[in-house]
Amino acid sequence: MIRIVQTVVQTRLGPVSVLIDGGVAVEISLGRAFEGIKIEDVEPFRSVLKGYFSGRIREIDFPVRIEGTEFQKRVWEEVRRIPYGTVRSYGWIAERIGTSPRAVGMALKTNRLPLYIPCHRVVSKEGLGGFSSGFEWKEFLLELEGVVI
DNA sequence: TCATAATACCGGA
DNA sequence: TCCGGTATTATGA
Numbered sequence: 120m121i122r123i124v125q126t127v128v129q130t131r132l133g134p135v136s137v138l139i140d141g142g143v144a145v146e147i148s149l150g151r152a153f154e155g156i157k158i159e160d161v162e163p164f165r166s167v168l169k170g171y172f173s174g175r176i177r178e179i180d181f182p183v184r185i186e187g188t189e190f191q192k193r194v195w196e197e198v199r200r201i202p203y204g205t206v207r208s209y210g211w212i213a214e215r216i217g218t219s220p221r222a223v224g225m226a227l228k229t230n231r232l233p234l235y236i237p238c239h240r241v242v243s244k245e246g247l248g249g250f251s252s253g254f255e256w257k258e259f260l261l262e263l264e265g266v267v268i
Numbered sequence: 269t270c271a272t273a274a275t276a277c278c279g280g281a
Numbered sequence: 282t283c284c285g286g287t288a289t290t291a292t293g294a
Contacts, residue, residue, distance in 0.1 A: 188277090190277070191277095208289085209288075209289055209290085210290065213276090213289085218275090218277080219274085219275040219276045219277080219289075219290090220275080220276095220289035220290060221274095221277080221287060221288090222275075222276040222277050222278090222289090223276090223289080224287065224288040224289060225276080225286095225287060225288080226277085226288095227288060228287075228288055229278090238288085241288080242288095243288080243289065243290085244289075244291095247288090248288050248289080249287090249288020251288075
């Protein structure tokens, strides 16, 4: 029996919700709420996200299940090491794990756990780079972390 | 500035 | 397998 739960934090740009399966987060959505039944033991996830968006919490850390190729996981691990409030380029990540900048972009595009894997901290050499949920979210998150753009 | 090549990976045919 | 498409970058005119 799979239990699907939605948690929602409201932000200036809309809801942020977490898809929970078996007690762990499997997907985070920026801008839309998942269909599902609200249950109270979802509180740990909600409080972390509320803490992040209010600026109190700088580390998004809760149980997750990550699915992807070995390569994608390498990229995601590296991105997770980027400190709060700082940015790196696609090329910088690529160099560290021995691949190409475009391949890094490919891996980040398939990231289902934004915030937990802070791909908004990866920007292009000139400009912002892409973002699955829309540029406005990338700008919003960087601004929240105090990054000057 | 603008086009283009180099590049690693992925998904579909 | 092969092939076209990227959330990139470096280079040359």
